[in-house]
Each structure stands twice: as structure tokens, then as C-alpha cells.
Amino acid sequence: MSFCGKKHSDQERASSRRKQVLDAAECCFGRSGFHGASMAEISKAAGMSAGHIYNYFDSKDDIIAAFVQQNMDRVSAIMRDLEQQDDPLQAVLDAIEDHVREALDPCIWKLPLEIYAEASRNPKIAQLVQQADQHSRAQFVAILKAGREARGLATDGAILDSRCDVLIAIFEGLPLRALHHPSLNEAAVAAAVRLAVAPLLFG
Amino acid sequence: MSFCGKKHSDQERASSRRKQVLDAAECCFGRSGFHGASMAEISKAAGMSAGHIYNYFDSKDDIIAAFVQQNMDRVSAIMRDLEQQDDPLQAVLDAIEDHVREALDPCIWKLPLEIYAEASRNPKIAQLVQQADQHSRAQFVAILKAGREARGLATDGAILDSRCDVLIAIFEGLPLRALHHPSLNEAAVAAAVRLAVAPLLFG
Amino acid sequence: MSFCGKKHSDQERASSRRKQVLDAAECCFGRSGFHGASMAEISKAAGMSAGHIYNYFDSKDDIIAAFVQQNMDRVSAIMRDLEQQDDPLQAVLDAIEDHVREALDPCIWKLPLEIYAEASRNPKIAQLVQQADQHSRAQFVAILKAGREARGLATDGAILDSRCDVLIAIFEGLPLRALHHPSLNEAAVAAAVRLAVAPLLFG
Amino acid sequence: MSFCGKKHSDQERASSRRKQVLDAAECCFGRSGFHGASMAEISKAAGMSAGHIYNYFDSKDDIIAAFVQQNMDRVSAIMRDLEQQDDPLQAVLDAIEDHVREALDPCIWKLPLEIYAEASRNPKIAQLVQQADQHSRAQFVAILKAGREARGLATDGAILDSRCDVLIAIFEGLPLRALHHPSLNEAAVAAAVRLAVAPLLFG
DNA sequence: CATGAATGAGGATTCATTCAT
DNA sequence: GATGAATGAATCCTCATTCAT
Structure with missing residues (x-):
């Protein structure tokens, strides 16, 4: 013992x-x-x-x-939270203020930026990032598919994949906005994000 | 002489x-x-x-x-092109395939990534980036305002600013997608982008 | 207890x-x-x-x-063996193939080489090596003296000392040959060594 | 210009x-x-x-x-000198005092020792040393062959090679003697070396 | 204008040695 | 006795920068 x-x-x-x-x-x-x-x-x-x-x-x-490995879990954790919800797609829209706020927090997004820059020239890091990304995407595609099926919407693979990518693009692009435009208005941005996200989920 | x-x-x-x-x-x-x-x-x-x-x-x-200074002109150039169009907002939608293709080209986006990472810790670079960004945003806000006025849509400042930011976020986020998900489908992504962009312009 | x-x-x-x-x-x-x-x-x-x-x-x-101390006994052990023989000098000649074979074995001589190199710049090691060497030489000089006396040959000090040194030089030089010339012919070398050694013992 | x-x-x-x-x-x-x-x-x-x-x-x-490369020329230079002589084999015997004196000079032989130790574990150095050695040996074998032919002595390859190796062994072994036995008597050693060398050349 | 020899501070990494447990 | 965590000095090497030519 x-x-x-x-x-x-x-x-x-x-x-x-x-x-x-x-x-x-x-x-x-x-x-x-x-x-x-x-x-x-x-x-x-x-x-x-x-x-x-x-x-x-x-x-x-x-x-x-x-x-990098340790930091790759962030998005994955968001996906896990989402999976737990009754209606995950609606939850995305409902929580959009929170996600936007988080996306605009420079403390949180400084390091991913560093990671992405490193991935763009260090193949080992690129591989790590791509693996984690693939996993997160798969999680979200499943969520998206279930939600759309429940609503009788199209669920063909290319549609799910591409919408998922654009959704992620929006949330990965926002931190760059915060970096370039530190004084932006969070509430107004959240509203605009909602406008762009809704058709990706339900259109 | x-x-x-x-x-x-x-x-x-x-x-x-x-x-x-x-x-x-x-x-x-x-x-x-x-x-x-x-x-x-x-x-x-x-x-x-x-x-x-x-x-x-x-x-x-x-x-x-x-x-960095020299490279800050890219977005600005796109804006100048846009200003020349008869109906710039419609032009954005029409040319979305081209913009998406360009956004997904890793050659084009490797360096901006390096620049953003540098800006996140070098204040001098951050200032450069922010100035350039402010300028581009102002150009696009003007375009957006004119386009929406012509269509009888709301043009209040917060709306214009935030939609502009989200539009840019999408196009700045796409290169990161290309980096993390090298095999994505350009055409499908373009369609999804169109879906997200339209309500930002005309909603 | x-x-x-x-x-x-x-x-x-x-x-x-x-x-x-x-x-x-x-x-x-x-x-x-x-x-x-x-x-x-x-x-x-x-x-x-x-x-x-x-x-x-x-x-x-x-x-x-x-x-180093522990390894200094090798030559000394050879001397002790020699002392036991009926006619040590003849024994040297008789066993020359064995000694040559051993001298050419790189496993056996890698470490002495390391020791000699260290001795050439570390005085403490140099002292150890010299003491051991002095002892071995004394043993062999005694053997040589007895053998030559028995044969009625000259036994003056300088002769005994210098021949002893040259004999050792030959056997210390052979490992370097093995190192520099890995493919040499053991039997032929043994014959040549015999040719050189005989006059040192009996000339 | x-x-x-x-x-x-x-x-x-x-x-x-x-x-x-x-x-x-x-x-x-x-x-x-x-x-x-x-x-x-x-x-x-x-x-x-x-x-x-x-x-x-x-x-x-x-x-x-x-x-190491630069130092590998020493023996080669001795060989070149030897080639120039009227009767190189006799010259070896005649100059034996000089060669012994040089071989016993610790300044001259400290570094080769370091080189040999390095060669025993660094393959790149080992290769350098072996190449140089091969060259020097070839030079001396040629000298030995010519000298023996002129005297009507046997010149078969194995004999020439092995005697050459033992000769070199003697001269490479002497510095180790100097290291281990700093007080040895140069003149007496030279006499003993002559005794060992003569049969290798002419026997 | 143009060179590239020269500097030296600073980087990652290794390793003999110590010491609390 | 025995461990191995911890230290920090020392090592090789790189690189932005300067300056004599």
C-alpha cells in the first residue's frame, strides 16, 4: 500500500x-x-x-x-455541452450572446492565434490542429443532422459539412475582429451573428 | 536639373x-x-x-x-473594387464564389495569419492593423449604407457597423477553415456563405 | 560479534x-x-x-x-603469468600469436586508448598510469635479466630497460594498427612481430 | 585586375x-x-x-x-622524405635516432593520441584516419618493395604488408612509452629499436 | 552605394552534483 | 541505504546589428 x-x-x-x-x-x-x-x-x-x-x-x-494539444479541447468542450441540450440547434441561437462575448475576449483568443500561425508552418502542429478540428466538426455535424432531421430539413452530407464549416468560420473569425476592432459593440454584433447563423441552421 | x-x-x-x-x-x-x-x-x-x-x-x-503596412491594402483594394460597382451589395453576393476561393487559398492567407499573431503581441503592429482595418470598415460601411438606403432598409449606425464586422469575420474566418480542414468543398462552402451573407446585407 | x-x-x-x-x-x-x-x-x-x-x-x-586503476593490472597480469613459466623468454616467442591476436582485438584496446588520452592531459591519471607502468616494467626487466643470464647474454641496466620499453612499445603500438588498418592479416603480423621481438630478447 | x-x-x-x-x-x-x-x-x-x-x-x-585531416599528413611527409633517399631502407636505420627522438617528444604526440581516441568512437574521424593511414602504408610498402628487390629479398605481398604494419606499430607505440615512462633513455631505446627494425627491413 | 567580416548577447539543451525524503 | 527531483553553470550555436573598406 x-x-x-x-x-x-x-x-x-x-x-x-x-x-x-x-x-x-x-x-x-x-x-x-x-x-x-x-x-x-x-x-x-x-x-x-x-x-x-x-x-x-x-x-x-x-x-x-x-x-497545443491541451488547447485543442476548447471547441470540443463546447460541442459536448451542446450535445447535452434538448434542442441543440435552438440552444446555439439562444446562447449566441455568450458565445460572441467569449469569442471577442482577447485573453481567450490570443493563444489560438499563435497556434494557428504555428500550424501554418510546423507540420506536427498542423496535424494536431487538423485532428482536433476533424473531431469537433464530426460532433457538430451530428448535432446539425439530428436537429435538421427533427425539423424535416435536408440533411445531405455536403450541405451539413459546408454549413458546419461556415458556422465555425464565423466563430473563428470573430476573435480576429476583436483584435482588429477592439471597440466593437458586443450586443449589436451578437444580433448580426444571429442573423447569419439562423439560415445556416434552419435554412 | x-x-x-x-x-x-x-x-x-x-x-x-x-x-x-x-x-x-x-x-x-x-x-x-x-x-x-x-x-x-x-x-x-x-x-x-x-x-x-x-x-x-x-x-x-x-x-x-x-x-505589414504593405499587406494591409488587400481588403482595402477589395473595397475600392466594390465601390465601383453599380450595385455593390448585389455584387458581393454575385462574386461570392470568387471571394470564397480566394479566402481558401492557403498561399494567400499564410502571411495575414502571421501578421495577426504578431499584432496580438506587438503593439506597433497592432496599431497598424487596426488603422488599416478601420479604414476598410469605413469604406464598407459607406457601401452598405448606400445600398441599404437605396433599398429602403434600416441604416442606423450600430446595425451597419456590426453587420460589417460579421461580414468581415466570415471572410477572415474562412482561411482558418482551410488551414484546419484542407479538404473542404469550395462550391458547397460558397453556397453556405451566400446563405449567411444575404441576411446581413439585406435583412 | x-x-x-x-x-x-x-x-x-x-x-x-x-x-x-x-x-x-x-x-x-x-x-x-x-x-x-x-x-x-x-x-x-x-x-x-x-x-x-x-x-x-x-x-x-x-x-x-x-x-583506470583497476585497468592498470592487465599488463601486470601478463607479467605474472610469464614469471611462472620455465623459460619465460621462450614463452614470449611461443605465445606470440596469442598476444598479437589479443593486441589486435579492438574491444580490448578501446579503453586503454581512452585512458592514455586522458593521461596525456590529466596529471592524476598520468601518475596512476606511470606507477602501474613502472611496476610492470620492473617485473619484465627481472624476467628478461634472468633469461639472459641463463643464456650468458649481456644484462647491463640500460640494455634491459630499453629493450623492455621497445618490446612494450610494439605491443602497445599494435592496437593502433588495428584501429587504423582494420583488415590486417593476423598471422602475417604475428610472424613479423616474432622477427622484431627475437633480437630484443636474445640479441 | x-x-x-x-x-x-x-x-x-x-x-x-x-x-x-x-x-x-x-x-x-x-x-x-x-x-x-x-x-x-x-x-x-x-x-x-x-x-x-x-x-x-x-x-x-x-x-x-x-x-584531424591537417594532422594526418605527418607520417605521409616522413614517407615522402624517405622516397627521396638513395637507399631508403638504409636511411631508415641511419636516421633511427632522429625518429626515436621525435617519437618520444610528448608535444608532438599528445594530439595524435587524442585523435586516435576520438577515432575509436567517432566513425567520421575513424574514416579520415584510416584513409590517411592507407595512403602512408602504400607509400612505405612501395619503398620496402623496391629496397628488398634491389637486395634480392622476398617481396611477397603479405610479408611487405605485415612488416610495414609492425614497423609503424613500433613508431606509434614509442610515444605511448614516453607517456608512461617519461624518464627513458633515448639513445638506448634507439639502439633497441634498431635491433627490432633491422630484421623487418632486411630479414 | 555596397559588402561581408566581425561581434556578442541570447537561445536551447545537457549534465555533474546535491539533498530532502 | 537509496532515490530521483532539482539545480544552475556551462556548452554549442544563431542571429540581429555594426563598421571598416
């Missing part, structure tokens, strides 16, 4: 150390970008020596990859 | 040299990102010694800024 | 631990060289934590020194 | 810079060994910044390789 406890706490400790590093990385990456953040900066933020980080990660690239 | 001529050709030469560098930078930045591209790489691509570049730009950051 | 027993077993244990480390070191040093082998590598090969090694050795240099 | 002059002096300068680095490396490698010598140490000895060295060498390993 004491052996088990020791082992368990060791693994727990290691896992908590990794998390410590990833949390520090989140902070540093947000501040300086993946390449602007130095291992020294990260190690300081993690409260641990630079050398020690290499007991938990093989390289800085490895940290970036783990960090 | 010879003095004037000399001066003129000097300025011309300098300007052509700057362009030479910025063209080289485009190539290198696309390949390696702003921070991955070294001055040596750029100078080689520009056919000019590394040291000499410093006669035209104060620093690498200065090149990045100039490069 | 139990105290004595404890003490004895403690010393035994410590000594066995040291041997465990030195055996591991042999393996790692052969594979990676003194400086290429890390304490982590050695500790893994020794089946013991890196930290624990420091209970038996003060430093990595200390391990190297102990390892 | 000025163009040619410029170019020439550029190449000359680069080549002199490389030499500067290799000279510094010689000094540092002799003092600290290949792996003990840091780039900082070398750069200081070369009177040039560490970074600048990388304009002339791709890596530290590249410096080591170039250094």
Missing part, C-alpha cells in the same frame, strides 16, 4: 509538474509568442529551473505540442 | 531597393514566419548584403512593420 | 557496489568515452540511482581514476 | 582565418582534449569571437575533422 501510494504520488507529482509547466507556458506564450518566449522565461514562471523542465518535456517543441 | 534628376533617381532607387527587400521578406516570412526568417535569409533572397538592408530599414522589426 | 559481522558485510556491500559501478562504467566508457558517458548513463547501467553513486565515489573524475 | 586581387585576397583571408582557428584549436585541444576544449576557449585563442568561427566551420565537429 505504501508502495502504491508512493508510486501514485510520484505520478501525480510528475503530472502536476507538467501542468505547472504548461500553465507557465500559457502565460509566457500569450505574452511573447511561442518563439518569443524563452525557456528561461517559462522556467521562471513555472517556479522551476530551466534544466528541470527537460525531465518532463523532451524539448521546447514538445512543450508547444503538448500545449 | 542634373541635381534634381540625381535626387529623383536616388529616391527611386531607394524605393526600389525597399521594395526588393519587402518582396524578399514576403517569400521568407511565408516560408519561415517573421521570427523564423533570419536577416541572412532575407538578404540572400533580396540579392543584397545583410548590412546594406540597414541603409533602408532601421531594424528587422522595421521590415516587419513595413511589410 | 554481530557488530563485526555487520561491519564486515557493510564493507563487502560497499565494495560490491563500487565494483557494480566500475563494471557499468567500463561498458559506458567503452561506448561513449570518459567524457561522452554521462552519470545518468552510468547509473542506469549500474542499476542504481545517480545520486547514490556519490556515496561510493566523490566525483565522476574519481570514478574515472578508480576505473 | 582589382577584381581578381580582391577576390584572391578574400579567399586568402578566409583561408588564413581557418588556419588561425586550426592553430588555436591545436593549442586548446592539446591542453584540454577535443571535448574539454570549449568553443569559447578556442575563439579566445584564435583572437576572434565564438560566433565568427561559424563562418568558417559548420560545427565544432567540423573543426575537429579539419584538424
